[in-house]
Amino acid sequence: MNSTVSARVFRRRRFVAAVTAIVVVGSAGYSTAALSQPMPTVTAAITVPVVETSAASQIAWPSVGRGALGAVGFDGVLSSSGGEDPFPIASLTKVITSLVVLDHKPIAAGENGPKIDITDDDVQWLDDSIAENGSWEEVVSGSVLTQRQVLEAMMLPSANNYSKTLVIWAFGSVDEFLGATQTWLDKHGLTGTTLTNSSGLGASNVSTTRDLVEIGKLALANPVLASVVSEKTAILPDIGEIKNLNSLLGTAGITGMKTGTDDASGSCILFSAVVPVGDTTVTVVGATLGAVNAGERNAALLDVLESAPSAFERVQLVTAGERVGSYSPDWIGGEEKSSDVVAGADASVLVWKGTTVTAQAKAKPLENGDTGSKVGSLEFTLSAPALDQPALISVPLTLAEDIAAPTLWQRLTNPDF
Incomplete structure (x- = not known):
């Protein structure tokens, strides 16, 4: 009887040990796989500003000559x-x-x-x-x-x-x-x-x-x-x-x-x-x-x-701190805890009325970032050069708040980042 009990206990222990080993090895493999994945990044959602300018004015030219x-x-x-x-x-x-x-x-x-x-x-x-x-x-x-x-x-x-x-x-x-x-x-x-x-x-x-x-x-x-x-x-x-x-x-x-x-x-x-x-x-x-x-x-x-004076106008392209988009990393709450992307400087131009302005934004994917760091640029293209300005004007885009990288725990518990 005692020998029979001992055999059962031994087999049970072997089973538990085997299961434990499998769990440990599996967990280790999962952790290794999760942590070996590239660091997750987040892409900015940008709304490009629309710049409105006035129609061309007429100069009072004489009817002759x-x-x-x-x-x-x-x-x-x-x-x-x-x-x-x-x-x-x-x-x-x-x-x-x-x-x-x-x-x-x-x-x-x-x-x-x-x-x-x-x-x-x-x-x-x-x-x-x-x-x-x-x-x-x-x-x-x-x-x-x-x-x-x-x-x-x-x-x-x-x-x-x-x-x-x-x-x-x-x-x-x-x-x-x-x-x-x-x-x-x-x-x-x-x-x-x-x-x-x-x-x-x-x-x-x-x-x-x-x-x-x-x-x-x-x-x-x-x-x-x-x-x-x-x-x-x-x-x-x-x-x-x-x-x-x-x-x-x-x-x-x-x-x-x-x-x-x-x-x-x-x-x-x-x-x-x-x-x-x-x-x-x-x-x-x-x-x-x-x-x-x-x-x-x-x-x-x-x-x-x-x-002549009324044929010119000053156009505000963007104001420093103006929001043009945001980063919303899933690992810190998504849209509920987003970091705004803002213009890093004021930009205005003195133009001849009738000049058109188009804008496009470029923002890089981020793993993390500090407040005030440059993350891209906002580029304005003028149909004609403005006063002492080129036809392409670039304004830096910066982070309004820090973006923290995901923690080890977040990477382990969210393998799909």
């Missing part, structure tokens, strides 16, 4: 009217002449440039300009002017004779100047512009309004020329005061740049003006060609400038 408007910090032409083919530009030529000379012989900041001796040749060029019925300014043989003063004599009273003085001093001859001009025009992609002389006399110097906007921007980017075209008067040795023919300087924010008139071009102006836009200002650059007279030209320009 042609024109184009751009702005510093904005690419290309923002608005235009009339023909876009090359057209005579009269004395607007002198802005190009100035830029080509300053490219060849730049004037250092705070300087007036080299001294230029005025000779009997310059007197002859004065006589030639008068005979051609061109614009001119007095010359005194034997006087000495600085390069800047010769620029002033050419630009303010629009003196054809001083355009010759300047280019022959700089290049040795008008032909050499014209060769350098073509190289300069090619360099800047100004394919609609042709110069055959340094002053603009006659119909052979032509440009497009689109090219003139770019030429105006280049002029403003040159500190010496930008300063000269803003002057209402200047004093020249042996001559005295000279006056700028641009009577609108200082009116409606106008800071320059050059007027021109002849039979082929009509009355023209290449202009720059600082206009108010909300709490900031924008420097607009433009040209009008083909007005009947200076009065009509000036009135048309003032209408254009009056209509």
Whole structure:
């Protein structure tokens, strides 16, 4: 009897031990399998913001002639009217002449440039300009002017004779100047512009309004020329005061740049003006060609400038801290304990009305993350570049709250993470 009981007990113990071993081995295998799985990650649910902009505004272009408007910090032409083919530009030529000379012989900041001796040749060029019925300014043989003063004599009273003085001093001859001009025009992609002389006399110097906007921007980017075209008067040795023919300087924010008139071009102006836009200002650059007279030209320009500020607008793309999505890890409660994805910075742009904005977001999968850490980006694509901004603007996306990695227990009890 005792031996029978002992055998039963032994068999039962063996069975329990075997079951226990199986459970232990199975548990160990399960744990190993569960813990050897890749760390679980969570993907963000993102709602891309919709950015609304206003419809394009109309610039008050005149019914006659042609024109184009751009702005510093904005690419290309923002608005235009009339023909876009090359057209005579009269004395607007002198802005190009100035830029080509300053490219060849730049004037250092705070300087007036080299001294230029005025000779009997310059007197002859004065006589030639008068005979051609061109614009001119007095010359005194034997006087000495600085390069800047010769620029002033050419630009303010629009003196054809001083355009010759300047280019022959700089290049040795008008032909050499014209060769350098073509190289300069090619360099800047100004394919609609042709110069055959340094002053603009006659119909052979032509440009497009689109090219003139770019030429105006280049002029403003040159500190010496930008300063000269803003002057209402200047004093020249042996001559005295000279006056700028641009009577609108200082009116409606106008800071320059050059007027021109002849039979082929009509009355023209290449202009720059600082206009108010909300709490900031924008420097607009433009040209009008083909007005009947200076009065009509000036009135048309003032209408254009009056209509320009309302054609810009500031658009808020996103505000720092603005929620654009969330992470909802299952291991910490899912949607009940989610961590918001927010914009890491403010972003706004000053645009020309009619510019469209589209947005897309990129957020990486996370195992864990700290508050404030970057998790992706929000990218805004503009149909046209904004003021001093590229067409693609990127804003970082950050976590509003920590996301903790799953614990060992959570990984063991939730193998499907």
